[in-house]
Each structure stands twice: as structure tokens, then as C-alpha cells.
Amino acid sequence: MTATSTPKAVVGVDVGGTFTDLFWFDEAAKRFRTAKVPSQRGDEAKGFIAGLSTFGPVAGLSSIVHGTTVGTNALLERKGARVGVITTPGFRDALEMRRRDRRQTWGLWGDFTPAASRDCRLEVPERTLADGTIRTAVDLDAVRAATRDLVGKGCEALAIIFINAYANPQNERAALEAAREIWPNEHIACSSAILPEIREFERASTTALNATLQPVVGSYLGRLEDALAADGFVGRFHIVQSNGGVMSTATARRLPVRTALSGPAAGVIAAAAIARAAGHPDIITGDLGGTSFDVSLIAGGQAALAAQTTIDFGMVIRTPMIEITTIGAGGGSIARVDAGGLLEVGPESAGSRPGPVCYGQGNTRPTLTDANLVLGRIDGSKPLGTLQRLDVEAARAAIAKEIAEPLGLDVMAAAEAIVKIANARMAGAIRLVSIERGHDPSRFMAMPFGGGGALHAGALIKEVGLKGALVPRFPGVTSALGCVIADIRHDGVQTLNLMLDGLDAGALDTRMVEAGREAHAVVADAGLSVERIDVLYELDMHYLGQTHTVSVPLPVTLGAEGTGVTAEIIREAFEAAYGAAFSRLLPGIPVRIVTLRSAAIGRRPAFDLAALAPEAGASLTDARRGARQVYLDGAWHETAIWSRLDIPVGSWIEGPAILEQPDATILLDPGLGAEVDAFGNLVIVRS
């Protein structure tokens, strides 16, 4: 075999809508390579294998970690499998009734299609009360009849969702066993196994969306595994979850709903690792794509987790996810002047097809990318993806007609105004995740990734009052890098509803040990090498009477003797967390523990990011690429152009300057300067 002559390498593969990005890393030799190939929509496996092959024989790889949007796309495009639901009498419509919301505050139009259609949602006699008492035992004959009925209706996945199953899963489990004997495939689950948490709609939605994704994600993973096996791959194949951790494909098949933010979460994980290594543990990531700007806050080197997300109206997934805030501002965002004479950019977008005016693919309304091009920030003469060049004249004409004329500005001022408005919207998103949550932006660096983010980093520094910006060495493949360095993780949740006064800490400890061991086992079984497995606990708590909760991290972990949790530890942690969220504690009002969250994290061997640094022997002279005119702050400036990857460690570049690399363009505004750090990152600060 040739495997002995090929280094054992791990590859991160992030399959996005337009490109598949790959990051290949040989741990022993500390060598890496990157690749970018077009994604094959609908046949992702093809692009996946094509990308891998750029590194040589697939058989030589030791492991592959994959970030995917297959699940998200299936949900957004309503291409999930047909789901059958078996549920409690009277609650057939809980999934469709949502939380009685509507699409938007203003305007009453727009409807909703649930994950399972009404004719595929059947009721069977059973009832559990809120305290866990079984009022009516489940009628298993009715379950069997309903199961057969749903098979007959062509359902490909089955979700069993009983009211109050979070409090006692007995009826659900019995129904699951009975249905399993009949159901023709493994796409079958009950809600208490997916999310044993109070709130029937959120639990039903998560369970039904999981069911609709099981066949889709399962067959996608099957195709990938077959293709890899055909090429002789015998290593480990893993998937990144929305929580930024890695899971086995077996877990991904069982819980595909946890892949919803797989790729973007990997990007945030890489950003956090880069930030920690670079000594700037407080960063705000900004991923500027064609239609959206994704922002995430990393404080103290750790990304924040959100308890749930909404994929689209009424499509709620409740499972811990990296907190990513998305606004409709991207390179393809359309600029327009509204009837009141105000300039707006986005959320309407030309996307990547037809894309900006300068792509020459039929759009005539100017976009953010058109403005950047007209201002000279992007070099239109260079190829971009499949386009040989960008049409500056068409972009200028569109801005003149749509923006400059109605506002009475000249075309350059209009282009600059478009960029300013877009910057203001991006800044708003950054404020939303920082100031709004009590973080002082002057402590944070921006970390732009994706192709266009670094054009706007300087403006965001000024607009939000950030400390600076940290541009990773390869901003275009950040998510693929994240796949390689992400830890293995498994989260669990259980609603408790216990009063803190008179708490039986021993009983709580028993539940925590049980939950911790279960999560630990999933991580240990994943098969990737880890240095250690940490078990973390959090409680959702509030004052009795409140419905929202605060997350209370507990300073305990899973040991041989249990967790050592006490009521006093919990009270102290609660008051610290509540005090940080709100100005006033409410003494005298009883405190309740609502939910236990546990997580097991398998720590991967540390990834030495110094491997990414420029090679010794680079010189600043060799990195210079001449100069061109760029319009900045109301005037044309002769601006130095640099080849970013050729700039040696320790060099200082003074703005205005443009730094170019194959996957990104970086703008250093006047008044800013940048240094290349030991990891090859560009650290932008005020001069």
C-alpha cells in the first residue's frame, strides 16, 4: 500500500453554497495546505471528493471533519422527508399553531407550512400531567394502527410527541417501542429523546424537524461514505455541530437537527482558536457573504451558545448553538433611495446570481460590491471565481442613476454613502451582540472572515469603537480550519422545576451524574483522539414568577464521587449571573431551578497555529505590488498595494493600503496601520 509513503493528515471540509473550502493538515510535520473548489449543488459528494483529491490520494488521510449546510438548505427549501406525527389527543395541531406568532410585526400577510402536514399528524389515547403523573396510559394498539396508517400515507420518518413528556417519558417510550416494530426504517424518535424540555411547540418543532432531516442527512452522509470508501478511505469521518463541537456520523444520523449551523459554527471555533493564540481573546467575528453578515461574539476566547434558533418563520430548533446573529447586509445587498429620500442598503439582495451589477449577469440595481468596485477598493481587472473581470462602468452607471441623481450627490459620494450605510448596518449588528449584552466594544477586536469582510474592518473599528481588527492568515477558509481544530462535544438538557429552598442536593447530584455520564459516553465513543473529556454543567434559573431564565454556569464537574453540588454553590452562582444581567437582585422572592444543561467536551490535541505563519525569508520588498487610486474619505488617494501572504512576520504597513490575497482583499483606511504577527495574522490598529 502507498499509505506508508503518504503522511497521515486530517482534512477539514466546509461545503458552502458557492465554494467547498478545504484545509489539509499533517499534524506530525506541521504542514498544511488549503484548497477551494466549486460546490456541486445537489451532488455535494462530487465537489467534496474533487476537493479532497487536490491533496492526493484520499486513502492516505487519517480523518475528515465536515461542516455542512445540507440540513439547513433542506429546511429552507422545504425539501425534507415526509414526516408522520403521533401525538396526544387534542394536540395534533400544536406543531402548526406555533406560539401564535406572525411573520413580522407590521403587515398581516404570510402563512406557514409545518414540517408535518395535518393529515399526517394522528392522535392516540394517552395523557401525562405536568407533574409527571400518567393520567391515561398510552393505548399501544392505537399506536400500532396510527403507525401503519402513516406508513400507508408514505411517511419516511416518524416523530412521537406527547404532551408533558419532558416530565415523564414513560408513555412516549412505550409508544416508540410499539411503533419501532412496525416502522420500516430507523428514522423514528420520540420528543423526550430529542429534547426533554418544557414547552411543547419548541420540543415538537425540534423533534419534527429532526425527523424530516434524518433521511436527507442520512442519505447524504451515506453517499459521502460510499464515495470515500470507494477511494479507499479507512480513517474517521466526523461532522461539525451547531454547538461548534464535532460528532460522529452515527450521532449526526440520529440528531441531524444539530447540523443546522455546522459550517458557520466551525468558522467561529477557528476564530476563537486564532484569537486565543494571538493573545486577543476578546473578538467579534464578522463573516460577510453575498446576502448576509454573520456576527458572533467571543469573550475570553470562548464563543457564546444560544439555546435555540429560528431557521425560518415557525421553524424553531432548540438545541445549543453557537450564537450567530445574521443581518441582511452582504456584497449583493441592493442600495436604493426610498420614497422619503433616505438611502437604504439591503436587506434585499442580488445574491450571487444575478449578483452585483458589475458581474454582468442581468442585475441593474447597484449593490455594496458595486460601490466597493467603483471606489477602487476591489480590483476589477482580477478574475473572481468564474468571472474574468468585473464591469466597473456598469456599476458606476447604476450608482449614478439609482443613488447619485435622486440624492443630488456626485457618483463617488454616492458610492461612498452606500458603503457608509452598509458599514452602519454591520456596526449595528456588532453593537447588538456586544453593547446590548453588556460588553464594552473597546475591549474587542473585529475578526473579519469570508472574502469581503476585511474591506470593512477599518470602518467597523471606527464606527463601533473597537480596539482593532485581527485578520486571519486565510480568511476565506476559516470554517474549514475550524473543522480541523474543533473539540468533540455532546450536549444534554433536562427540565427539573425544583425550588432552591429545601433543595435535595443529593438527588440533583444523582441526575447530574447520570446526565454527565451519558454525554461523556457519547464523546468517548466518537473515536477521535482527545487529551481529556471535560463535563460542564449549567442551570437555567429564575425568581419564582418569572418565565425567562438566566443561564447559571456551575463551578462543579463530574468526578468519581459525583459533582459535589450544594444549594449554597447554586445560590451563589445564581446571584452572580442574575446580577450581571440586571441591576437589581430581588431578595425575599424564592428561586427556582428550571433546567439542567450538561455538556461533555473531548479536548482535541492543541493545534499549533504557528504552522500557518509566513515562511522565514519573506521580504517586504517582494511583497509590494505597486499602487492604485482608491477613493477614501471623499478624495482619491494613491494607495499602496501589497501581496498579503508575502509580507514577513513583524512588518508594519501604514494605511492607506490594500492587501490582496487569493481569497480576500483587506483595506487599511488612512489612520490605521497593521502588523503581521507570529501566526501570520494581520493585526490592524489605529496608527
Add this chain to the structure above:
Amino acid sequence: MTTALDPVTLAVLKGRLEQIANEMDATLYRSAFNPIIAEAHDACHGLYHATTGDTLVQGTSGLPIFVGAMAFAVRAVIARVAAGAANQPGDTWLFNDPYEGGTHLNDMRLVRPIFRDGELFCWLASVGHWLDVGGNVPGNFNARATESFQEGFRVPPVKLIRGGEFQPDIVEILNANSRLPQSNWGDLNGQLNALDLGEQRLAALLDEYGVETVSTALDGFSARAEALMRAEIAALPDGHYVFDDFLDNDGISDEPLKIALDLTIAGDAMTLDFSRSAPPCRGPLNIAYSTAVACCYVALKHIFPHVPANAGVLKPITFIIPETTLLGVKAPKPVGGYTETILRVIDTVFGAFASIAPERANGSPYATINALSLAGHRDDGGRYVMFSFFGGGLGGNPEGDGLNHGNNPISTATIPPAEILEAAYPVMFTQWALRPDSAGPGRHRGGCGAIYEIEALAAGGADVFLLGERGKFPPFGVVGGQAAATNRFIYDTADGPKSPPLVTKIADIHIAKGQRVRLESPGGGGYGPPREREPASVARDVANGYVSAKAAREIYRVALDASGAVDATATAALRSEAP
């Protein structure tokens, strides 16, 4: 540097100011005690003009009806100050007076002046729906009230905080008059958290941009909102349009109450004249002038969603709302059922727009709040009040069918989950379902209403209170669309199920342990003639049980075969028959 015309600074400041209001909203939701605020977002925050009280900026997540109403609340404080009351940094006013820019007594307002360099710069305000403010009925939706005094305690604008000094005696008065003082205390703290945060954020913004720039921008927003609204009105055909609708009754006597709108469009101005409406009623279905203006604003904002939420929008509009109607009453006429009346006012605007601009109209969005309370004592003796508003179907519209089980136009409230209610109160839901054949038929049908059936689990049963509407006058369809099903309420008695004589208004029934109440809410009105509905859509509706086979045949004129598929020949024959 900055002029009134600098579009960039204007846009940046617009985002920053809206964010301040949104953060205030979020702070209250997260720290509030009662689910009407925390889950249903029955609250609002904003910045208001120093001298006029006009809405400058308001949060986007709060209750839509407050967007118009809050300006009147701030004006009530401005009037106090004009009459000689001291106004200084560190003051915070508190009141719930519905006749002074209020809505109903549950809506507690806090208004705080913001000073800059010794000058009043603007006002910050917070409003939230408190769960219980005394009165005859727990939760205060007293369908039998004939005077405000039976609805709850009334607080005129008083200073809760005086120059930074908190006045605990005021809180003691509030607490002594409520069934749920702890809940109110928690909510009050949440509102103060929100005001504190807004004040800090605004100070930071003024430090950064300066008073003059921010003031100029605020004037700019108002001018822009007015320009946008005038442009929208100018695009509508000039003319006089009439639409009348009715409330079932006033909760006291079973007489319908007319809400009548004469809408005139002339150039870029609009007049909304409600003079032909019914006189003030004895029961709680009256509203004050400010509330009526606020709800017209809500209707227009739904029709023109892109006009901004500030006072400029109202400048092109003239309101005629005489005191001689139930839409312009003064104290102490009861107003506790205001939610129903404003929904009917909003519906008349939607109805008029079906003639003015059918491409912007929608069927009536069920238009009743169904404020239902079950109250009593738990088996351990503790008191409980389960109170919620219930959903229904939204109207069919030019784009598509109405949403099944949506929230009301005055609200963005979500409903608490059944599991949360069952965990918190001694009740069990035996139905939480869509209601078949409740949607108004149409080319685009309305959304389905819902059925909620609740069993009392406590040994002492439950007292039941309901304030709803649309029991006799169903949500109407537009542009040839048909009306939805009416609202219906049934409760168990020893002699079998009963419906109240005033349909969906009751204040004095009791159910025993094991007995149930059942609310069947209306759907939304249809849009366009039902005979024009795609037959395949009708077949799908029948398969899903939204529409019965009988309605498919008789109303939609669609024939289905034994398998449920469309019988094209028979359908063509049915549809060719004269209506």
C-alpha cells in the same frame, strides 16, 4: 458638519436610536414577572419629544397599539409640568390613567425626563401590562363593569422617583390594592431596569454625536415619516369611502354597537371620521380619544408596513372622533374591554381599504382578544389567576391564505405554551387545536381559528371570566371573500354544556373540578370569491381537515371523488351554476 439633509448620519442615528428602544424592550421582557409582558410582550418603550411628546423612536418588538398611544401618555406628564409640577433630573412618573393617554388600567406607564446640559432633551417611557390592578375581577377584564372603579385602581401621573429619591409609599399603595403584588413589584423593577438602560445608552449617544446632531436627526425622521406617508396617500384614489362594522354588545345589555368609518382621501391627506359610531356604552367597550387615534395608526402601519414608527406618520391625517361616540369617552366611563373596540376600529380601516386599494387589503384578522381567566385556589390554599389572550386566524390577502392561529393586529404577543400553563396552574388542556371550517372562504381563504378546551383540576374548581367579541358579527371577508366563523364559548354545568347569553362575555360562572370550558375562536375573513380558489387547494384543505367536504362543495363549488381528489368535470359544472 451635519445638515438636515445628510442622509448618512440620519440613517446611522436612526439605527442607533431604534436599538436603544429595542434594548429597553428586551431588558423588560427578560426580567418581567408576568407572562403577559415576558412571553406576550404586552409592553413598549420609546423616546418622545421634549415639548410635544410626539413619538420620536419606538422599539420594534413592543405591542403595536402602544406605538400610537404612548405619545399621549407623555403629553399627560407634559401637561402636569406645564401646570406647574416640578420636573428635574432623576424624576420618574408613574400612572395608569386610561383617560390621560392610557389604554386600560393594567397598562402601567413610567415616564422619565432626560436632561442634557440642564435642558430637557426628551422623554423616555416604558409601559407594561400588569397582571392585576384590583377591581372586581382578577386580571381586570371585567365584562360587567359600568364604571372605571369596578375595573381596578386608577393612578394619575405621580412621581415614583423624585430627584433620584425612590418613593416606597407609592409602591405600598399599589401593592395593597392588587391580588398579585409580587408580580407587580417584579414587573416594576423590570421597567425601571429598562429606563436605566435607555438613559445610559442615550447619554453615550449624545456624548458621541452631540445634542444638536441628534436633535436635527430626530426632526429629520419625523419629516421623512410624514413625506413617506403623504407619498403613500397621494398614490391612492381620491374619494369618500364608508365602512361600518359592529360589536356584539357592551357586556351589560345585548345591543350591537356600531363602529362607523367615513374615510376621505384628498391629495396627500386623509380624514378618518368616526362620527356615525354608537354613543358611549354602559359597559367596558368604550375607549378614549387617544386610544382611538393609536389604533388607527396601527391599522395604517399594517397597510403601509414600511413607513417608520414615529409621529410624522400621523401628520397628514385628520381624526374626527367626537366625545358623543364610544370612541372618545372621558372618566369614569369603563374602558377595560378596549382591546375589542380598537380591533373593530382597525377592521373598519381594513374594510375601507378593500374599496380604496384592494391590492393592499386583507380579510378581517379574527379581531377579538378573548381575554380568558380561570381563577381560584390551589389544593394547598394558594391563590392562582391563569390569564391569557387566545389566538385566531388572520385574513386572506392578495398574496395568499391567512395565517392559521396568528396574533392580533394590535399585538405581537406569543401565547404561553400549554405545558407552561399546566405546570403553573391547576388546569389541563384537553384541546389545543385548529378549528375546522372556521376560516372565511375565499380565493385566498382566511387562516383557521382555534379550539382551546380547559379542564379544572383543583378541588375547588375555577371561577371563569371572559371578555371576547365577534360572537354575532363574524370577521368579514373582502373583495368577494366571505366571513369567517363567529367566536363561541361553551362551559360545563351540572345540567350540561351552556353558552353565555352575551355570547363571549361572562363574569360570574364557576366550574367544578373535572368540568371544562371551551373557546372556539374565529378564523380570518377570506379574500376574493371562493369559487375562484384553485380546486387543488380546496382538495388539500379537505384532506387536511381545514375545510369540510360539505363546504368544499357548497361554498367553493369543488367536487371531490372518493379518494379526495378533484373531480374536474363535476367541479366545472358546479362552478358554472349561478351563485
